[in-house]
Amino acid sequence: MPILNPLPNRYHPLNSNITESPTLLIDTEANPKDIPKDILEAAVQRIRACSDLLETLHCLCFKQADVEDIPHITHALYLLAQDGNDLLQVAQQQMVSWKAPV
Template structure:
């Protein structure tokens, strides 16, 4: 069971809550990765277009954390999909 469900590296506790089902359809895994990476890309594009003079300094760690979670999870999903397609 531990080999099938890979815990995400972005967890903050000892026991994983969010996992990747490594036996899921590779297309579904790729879709999940695409969704997260697209969301991160869209957020970055929005930030690129905004004026940071209007931003509050406390928002920066929130934005960085969101981008980290989205890109890290997306990359892990891509890795699982890549491994599945090599079988």
């Protein structure tokens, strides 16, 4: 199992940010009791939306689609998948570093 490096900052920027100063951040210390649960729920929401969109695309006939729609669809899929991945990474790190009460 790979060893996870601790997160260097309290506010972890999402990789989908496109500006030099990130506007979307994950507060890795918001509420130590609920962080993994809340972050996992946000990750599941994004990954489920990504999966639902892919399932819809799988069922569609692309002969009816406009070529200009493809970049819009792939961009939406990228944002959902990347944000879900970032959230899972933080949740995983928090679970690994969490110490159970004695």
